[in-house]
Amino acid sequence: MSEEIDFVCTRNGETVYVQVSAELSRQETIEREFGNLLKIKDNYPKIVVSGERSFENTYQGIKHVYIRDFLSEEI
Numbered sequence: 001m002s003e004e005i006d007f008v009c010t011r012n013g014e015t016v017y018v019q020v021s022a023e024l025s026r027q028e029t030i031e032r033e034f035g036n037l038l039k040i041k042d043n044y045p046k047i048v049v050s051g052e053r054s055f056e057n058t059y060q061g062i063k064h065v066y067i068r069d070f071l072s073e074e075i
Contacts, residue, residue, distance in 0.1 A: 048063070
């Protein structure tokens with residue numbers, strides 16, 4: 001399994017981890033994208049952004065955001 005985080009953003013002392021995936025329809029993809037974030041043991045926000053609106057809002061405590069919502073909201 002590949003272990004990478006797509007974006008680590010820091011502003012005003014706050015960190016946010018962001019994974020990006022075109023789709024989350026396969027269990028393998030879900031485990032890869034959310035699993036990499038689950039391995040990080042700090043309390044900063046972790047978000048998976050995808051092109052699928054129908055995926056649930058959270059997965060094991062990690063927030064999922066539809067790409068259009070992510071681009072139009074302040075997270």
